[in-house]
Amino acid sequence: MNSLIGTVFLVLVVLVLPGLVLILRMAPTAGETALERLTLAIGASLSFIPLLYLWLTWAGIAVRPPMVHLGLVVFLVTALISLHRIPITVLLLALDGSIWHLLIAGASVLTFWLRFEQIRDLVLPVWVDSVHHALLIRVSIEQGAAPLSLRPYLPVDGLTYHWGYHVFVATLAQAGGIYAPEALPQLMIWSGQVISALMVPAYAALALRLWQRPIAGAAAGLVVGLASVMPAYYVSWGRYTLLTGMLVLPAALLALDAVRRHPGPRSTALLALLLAGLSLVHFVVFALTLAACATLLVITTDHTSWRRIAIWLGIALTGALTITAPWIVLMASRILPGTGSSAMHIAGNAGYNALPLELLWAGTNRILLALGGTGALLSLWQRRRAAAWLIIWCAAAVLLANPVVIGLPYLSFITNEMLTITMFAPLALLIAGGAAAIDAWTSPSGWRCGVWRLSTVALAVAVMLWGTNQWRTIVRPDTVLAGPMDLVAIEWAARATPPDARFVVGTAGWLYDVDRGADGGWWLLPLAGRQVSTPPVIYNYGAPDDVAIIKRDTSWLRDHGAAASAEELAAFMRERGYGYVYVSERPGALRAEALRNTSLFECVYDKGGVAIFRLRVPGTRDE
Structure with missing residues (x-):
């Protein structure tokens, strides 16, 4: 138990501390709530660590434990010096006393407990992806570098598989003195469940930003943590890279919204950092985020605003590509034409991209799709810009996975399966929008408001109790x-x-x-x-x-x-x-x-x- 507590503490420190310092120094006004700052800090940490490995690897400098320990000390001292710039410590502890914030906190705690209950019987990560994740982590630790070469274990050089997650876990191992290879599986499982549980406050923060009502945060957090089978089910596939990318996604979208509201060097630098990190953590999530950026321009009708936002988004993308230049050049040099079993082939095919109906209707997805559609209609009825943005973004993502509808070939890295297992994110946000729309209709007072609030709290508690029981066993036996x-x-x-x-x-x-x-x-x-x-x-x-x-x-x-x-x-x-x-x-x-x-x-x-x-x-x- 002490080992578990120590590992969880280590994961939280490495997830939050570097990114918090970067935000305090780069964009101290980023994030209007504690949840937003926490989400941005996590996203910045998961972006900064891979970027640091990228450039140190390119420079021929190996990352060793003393460097990691010294870096954490520097970040801690800098954070303590910089905290006076914003009252973040107060905001982190006192969210505002709202019942909705209490529900977000309760959903986060229950999800955290549930994630560890789900892996109680596992000693090794499961299924296919986990094995090569462990190898890449081992290589990252031993080389002190990004795992671009897998020798002497495998004859692979110039690896173009996204490796941001692997160097993050390698950093955890070096920071915690976890050097024995046989200890890596436990570190992978535990850190992965922490990442999965942190989805609740992250998507709650994004929903709060989009819909500007606390109930939206509670609704999104409940969907992501306790109502949806995804992302909890990722553990049954060992999809740790995608899990990490989906945790960075809300931070990137928060930064994108900051560019929309306050275009300028600080907000643009933060977005560039998160885009760059996503390209190293998970390239599909990076592509989906770029689609979100393009969609934002589509719904911006004012010419002056469109031009200003387009310029700063262009600067952010240019900055992201610049600070990942060695990685982008490597990927471009390794692309293979046509289709094939290797992900280096740029073209996909209809068989590989078939819509997986068993995943589309898995768990509570039928209910969530119905609620998401209802939420979209209610939000559009209230003329909310966020609703149009989410709907067009989803359409753009579907087009990316099915470019054949406009006469283009399939892409190998964006598939209908990928959209199906990540649709929990837009669904949670659309459901949150529906809850916010009804909440706005019943406000500010009167019997309708009281009935709505009471029934909503009762429903939220019921979802919490149902989810902790329904998803307690989520790992498929045949994937073990x-x-x-x-x-x-x-x-x-x-x-x-x-x-x-x-x-x-x-x-x-x-x-x-x-x-x-x-x-x-x-x-x-x-x-x-x-x-x-x-x-x-x-x-x-x-x-x-x-x-x-x-x-x-x-x-x-x-x-x-x-x-x-x-x-x-x-x-x-x-x-x-x-x-x-x-x-x-x-x-x-x-x-x-x-x-x-x-x-x-x-x-x-x-x-x-x-x-x-x-x-x-x-x-x-x-x-």
Whole structure:
């Protein structure tokens, strides 16, 4: 428990402190409420840390723990010196006593508890993405740099996968003295749940800014934290990069609104920082934010205002591209024409971009879509500019995912699936707008106001109680590929096998011609540093020849591995240079029965349903 509390405290400090200092020095008047300042501080921290890694990496300077500790001390001292510039400490503690702010606080606390209840039985992050996230974090820690090269673990150079999340967790690890690779999974899980819980105050802050009524913040916070299956369900996919990007999004939109209201160098610099950070944290969220910027210009009808806002938005985008120049140049140099299984291909296809109906209607989405539509109509009826902005923004996002409607090819990085799992954000804001519209109609006093307020509070409490019960178990069992005994076996392999040991692991089909691991053996590379037959899917960013060699092995194991005889598996291993086999009882994993009663293999580890076999060398006394 103390370890959990300490880790959560560390995450909050690194999430808030650097960004708070940047806001105090760059734009001390940014944010009109404590929630807005908290949201902007978090977004600025998650942007500043990757940008710092980017330029230090480009300059050849490694980030080491003493630098991280010194940086945190400097930020703390600077924050204490700068706090006099605005009364932020008072605002953070005394929001105004409103019942709606109490509901935001209550939803935040309950969501925080629920997020940790949801991962109570996990010892390793789940599904596909988590494995390469762990590898990129390990590389970032060991190199003290952005993970642009994955050697010696994978033959990948010039990696164009967004890595802002990974260097943030690497910073947490270095700040907290968490150096053992086997400790990374727990840090990933705990920090991810903190990020997920912070969605509540972040989207509440954005809704407050858009609709200018406290009830809007309460409504948005309840939807994001307790009424919607997303983003809580991200933990069941290991979508930590997207989770982080969706936390930066409300900060970027707050900064965008600041440029609209007070265009100038300070607001523009803040927006440039957040846009730059988003391009490193998650490129799809970055693209959606650019669509929000364009949409703002669409709804600005006054010519003078349009021209002024357009100029400052152009400066912000130019600044963002300038401070991420090495990253932008690298991505541009690695783009591949046409379609393919690698994300470096710029073009997508209809099959990959199919609308996932099971996700569209997942959980409470039918209700949320109906409420979001109602909120949009009510807000438009009141002629609210924010409603038009949100609706056109959603339309622009749909067009980005489906450019074929105007005769353009699909894009590989923006899909209907991505829009479906991120639609909780605009829905929460539109529902908040509907609540604000009704609240404005019942105000300022009278029996309608009393009935409305009482019924709304009762409904909010009911949603809190329902959500904490409904989403307590959210991780799908079939996405859990490893358990406690796998972690024990991996730690043993790190101690007892040679550093150059190569393992055959269970393999299953995943996406097109890219296969995934089927059990805990898949974690041997990021945690034990041992090469595996099916590496994390990030290998697909490597050179074509290297990718082809890996796919040759994974395809054989996918089609024949689980059913192969001892003789077939031994022949495969000798031909490809593997010395060990990781077996377990999970679906798709290699089985121990075929290997036990043969002279070809020796069982060197067997505990809790997980076994490791060593291939005997021909011609030795072992065979």
